[in-house]
Amino acid sequence: MSATIHRLDKSTAPSLDPMVRLVAGDMNLVNAVILARMESQIPLIPELAGHLIAGGGKRMRPMLTLASARLLGYTGTRHHRLAASVEFIHTATLLHDDVVDGSDLRRGKRTANLIWGNPASVLVGDFLFSRSFELMVEDGSLKVLKILSNASAVIAEGEVHQLTAARRVETTEERYLDIIGAKTAALFAAACRISAVVAERPEAEELALDAYGRNLGIAFQLVDDAIDYVSDAGTMGKDAGDDFREGKATLPVILAYARGNPEDRAFWKAAMEGHRARDEDFTHAVSLIRSTRAIDDTLARARHYGQRAIDALGGFANGQAKDAMVEAVEFAIARAY
Amino acid sequence: MSATIHRLDKSTAPSLDPMVRLVAGDMNLVNAVILARMESQIPLIPELAGHLIAGGGKRMRPMLTLASARLLGYTGTRHHRLAASVEFIHTATLLHDDVVDGSDLRRGKRTANLIWGNPASVLVGDFLFSRSFELMVEDGSLKVLKILSNASAVIAEGEVHQLTAARRVETTEERYLDIIGAKTAALFAAACRISAVVAERPEAEELALDAYGRNLGIAFQLVDDAIDYVSDAGTMGKDAGDDFREGKATLPVILAYARGNPEDRAFWKAAMEGHRARDEDFTHAVSLIRSTRAIDDTLARARHYGQRAIDALGGFANGQAKDAMVEAVEFAIARAY
Structure with a gap:
């Protein structure tokens, strides 16, 4: 246990490397x-399957299983199979997502x-x-x-929910958080939590790791959704504006819509319905998002969840594993800058 | 145990009704x-989900779970939840199949x-x-x-296998049996087998019920594939010729191709590749299948597996449940006549 307070304000650029190094042997x-x-x-x-699995993903979710096991000092091998299981669930989801989104x-x-x-x-x-x-x-654990x-x-x-919310600009922030909590954060949470089960730790530690993963997952998705309005294809491996063209009412859009004048709102409504798909429409969308500070506030929300993720680790012993898990949160958020 | 020999040669038209009545209370x-x-x-x-689940299916797979439990004299309630689980797997498969096949x-x-x-x-x-x-x-049983x-x-x-075999007229009978063994018979076998697990019966009974389900599943699919060349939409709830137009190399096609002259083979190859999709092409296909006795022999194969299904029940006590399960096999085969 430790009372050290970790905060999201380091001056050096945070990196995922410490976590990658921490679990490199296990990841092999x-x-x-x-x-x-x-x-x-x-x-x-x-x-x-190999095209996608070998295709340069960060293996974020199995990495979280492995890092959580390290945090708990687990020395067994059950988490290797379970981390693979988590990556298969994720890969299956990505394959179906890409079909659904075309x-x-x-x-x-x-x-x-x-x-x-x-x-x-x-x-x-x-x-x-x-x-x-x-x-x-x-593995054999019913838990x-x-x-x-x-x-x-x-x-x-969550994926069905997102589908039924598609192209609806009136999606609320609450509904959006429900969707990303389900489609992204649930697997982050489960990936961390299962390590506490195989390490046979008390339920409080299970719940702490669940909270770490869940809040990190929400922060991660918020930043992804922000990046869609600031990046180019080189940064993300997807084109900036994909969400815009697919009519996804992500938080940047929800905030810009809520803060816009009637003309702006009409633009967003038409855009989400698929009637503003030209490059100059996307440029206009980015300018509206800037003028309403929608990206800044999306990232402020991400920092909020990131801080909660970090605080959820408060009860665990300090050390290499915890440092790496804290820096992973900082990295998730810093990607947008 | 019983030495009564059940054979596939009853004179009255067999029906699924005895099995439906046997499990009606459980099915509710x-x-x-x-x-x-x-x-x-x-x-x-x-x-x-309700559109498909309430849509007039026979609930064949959960019915097999329930009938198997009755055969074993199981008096608990675990099989209700597991039969629902089996039906959900089946429904998920149908939803994805219809997307895959368009x-x-x-x-x-x-x-x-x-x-x-x-x-x-x-x-x-x-x-x-x-x-x-x-x-x-x-339910909590790892088994x-x-x-x-x-x-x-x-x-x-099996579904991926079928996809990669699609539109290939040179598919062998062995490969075809592998595919239907996987995509249809595996769930029939599992649906029956799990009842022996919840009833805590010896492994020999598990395997006997597995064999009953597996052979029934193969017979069932063979008859389905035969019906596609003899029925109309009223009989099957699908159009006759669907498999033909989708280029599925089912056993009737495999046999007709193997027995055809060079001209017939050229027709089947072109048809499976999607170049003979007119109504008169299907009429020609049906006439080739008749002249090569491909339907008769597909149904002879079905009877072979049906008899194996019935014989797999030989070790179980005679009674209402066994009679219903035997008649279900006879019904599965008689559908084509």
């Missing part, structure tokens, strides 16, 4: 599980649905999702199974 | 679980993807699939979880 073992378990006699399965670019590469078609992406996603459950069942099956149901429900 | 409880667990704060979820008719009704679009069908399928795992986890998570992975793998 997780990658071995991932490679072994995406194998199939049907060549299309490893080919398509995306053609992810992490700077052509999407699987563009290369192999929507049917293959849907079915390989289903395969990875089933495989993730097989991995959990092999872990409960946490991850619940997270999966919440994610799927 | 299963339906209550299904309705309760497809609920969500997102109205689209019960609306879309189908617009299922059980005589417009498909969910036609009404609500592909994105909604993909995501609600994911939700039901996650919910099915939540139901299994609530049941292993059987059903493995079946799910096998189904998904």
Whole structure:
């Protein structure tokens, strides 16, 4: 236990590197599980899954499982299989997301649905999702199974929620937070929490790690949604303006709409409905978002959740693992600057 | 145990009614679980799922779980939740299948993807699939979880296999049997087997019920694939010729191709590749299938697996449950006549 207060105001640029280094050895073992378990006699399965899994993702979610286990001093090996399971759930979700959004670019590469078609992406996603459950069942903890099956149901429900909110500029901030809490933060939370289960720690530590992951996940998604209005394709591996063109009422839009005059609101409504998709429309959207300080305040919200994530770690012993987990939060937020 | 020999040669028309009556009380409880667990704060979820789940399906798979439990004299209630879980897996698969195939008719009704679009069908399928795992986890048997998570992975793998075999007339009978063994028979087998687990019966009975379900599933699919070349929309709830137009190399096609002259083979190759999609092409296909006796022999194969299903029940006590399960096999095969 420690009373050290970590704050989000370091002067040097925060980095994910300490966490990457912390779990590098474990991650090699997780990658071995991932490679072994995406194998199939049907060549299309490893080919398509490998395109995305080997495609330069940060492995953020399994990294969180591994870092949390380090934080708790866990010395077993169960978390390797479970971290692979978490990455499979995430990959399955991405495959289906890209079908749902009709995306053609992810992490700077052509999407699987563009290369192999929507049917293959849907079915390989289903395969990875089933495989993730097989991995959990092999681990054999009903508690872990409960946490991850619940997270999966919440994610799927959040994705449907997002679909029904699509192109609706009147989405409220509360509804938006519900959606990102489900589609992003639930898996971050579960990824951290399961380490406390395998390490057989008290429920308070489970809940603390859940809170760390959940708040980090919300901060992460808020920053992603902000970056869509400030970045170019080089930064994000997706085109700036993707969310705008897809009519996603993310927080920058919700704030700019709420603060706009009637003319601005008419613009946002038309844009979300898909009638303002030219490059100059996006430029106008960015200028409205700047003038209403919508990005600044989206990032202020992200810092709020980031600080909560960091504070959730307060009860754990100081050390390399905790430092890395704190800096991961700072990194998540600093990406936007 | 019993030495009575059941054979597939009754003179009266076999019916599914005895099995329906056998499990009617249990099925009401299963339906209550299904309705309760497809609920969500997102109205689209019960609306879309309910369209398919309430849409006149026979509930064949949960019925097999319930009938198997009756065969074993199980008097508990765990199988209600698990039968609902099985139906959710099946429904999720159907939703994704219809997206993959671009189908617009299922059980005589417009498909969910036609009404609500592909994105909604993909995501609600994911939700039901996650919910099915939540139901299994609530039951708490790792053995049941292993059987059903493995079946799910096998189904998904079989669906990808079918996709990569699509439009290939040179598909072998062995490959075709692998595909239907995975995409159809695996869930039939698991649906039956889990009843032996909850009834805490010896592994031999688990395996016998697995064999009953698996062989019934293969027979069922063979007959389905035969019906596509003999029925009209009224019989099947789908249009005759759907498989033909989608270029599915089912057993009737595989046999007709193998037995055809060079001209016939050229026709089948072009047809599977999508270049013979007119009504008169389908009429020609049906005449080739008749002249090569491909339907007769597809149904002979179905009877072979049906007899194996019936023989797998040989070790169980005679009675109402066994009679109903035998007649269900006879019904599955008689549908084609």
